Amino acid sequence: MVSATVDVVDETFLAVPPPVVAAVFADAGAWPRFWPDLVLSVYADRGAQGLRWTVRGALVGTMEVWLEPVLDGTLLHYFLRADPAGPDGRAAAAGSVPARVLAAERRRRQLAAKRVAFHLKRRLEGDRPPGHPPVATA
Template identity: 65%
Template sequence: MPAVPAIDLVDETFLAVPPSTVAAAFADPRSWSRYWPDLVLKVYRDRGDEGMRWTVRGALVGTMEVWCEAMLDGTLLHYFLRATPADTAGNPLDLPPRQLAREYDARARAAKSIALGLKDALEDGRQPGVPPSVVSG
């Protein structure tokens, strides 16, 4: 892999649920292929309620992390992707700038889609500052 990854993506989303709830969404390896269907992940650090770090291969080679930071009455979900597009043999590709920009944009949109999907599912209508027992369905 090149010394500097071609894609260095950071995303943050607040979820009004505890870090353990958010971390649980990433704990099951079967969920990974739903979130990242073209990537093969290998855990190199399971941080429990604080999240996970993976090495990445497949369409990208590099590293990825979700960090579940306790904040206020919920969790700030941080997502980091540091990787380079790869060919089918896992060799890094040197994409032209426009193609790399499209890849970056697609990965950024996918990251936000995952986070907002979790927000919708896990919060179940709860607003920040409102205790979970007060939420009406």
């Protein structure tokens, strides 16, 4: 099996319980705001543990958010394994995308993953000072 050319892994701690984070990702209406050039189809809804999607659009592959309960909050794990889409909407042929273009795409997706995570951190944690208990509801 050939590995994906865009392989992104990210982790961010959110001081809220996993069901609060899961509710954000369960809202399919939020997906285009988080990933505007991707079309997602759920293939595994794991409830408070997260979601797994197939991805098409600008990329073709899979994506996952895994929500791990840690201490008084959630460790948000993000995985994207995909390839750029070719003109036919399928994964571009191996070697058809220049290495510098792939490197730029990986970096762009890494930064986008962190933007989503920090957006959720601000939104869900609110004004909670560091070291204080998580907010009960968001």
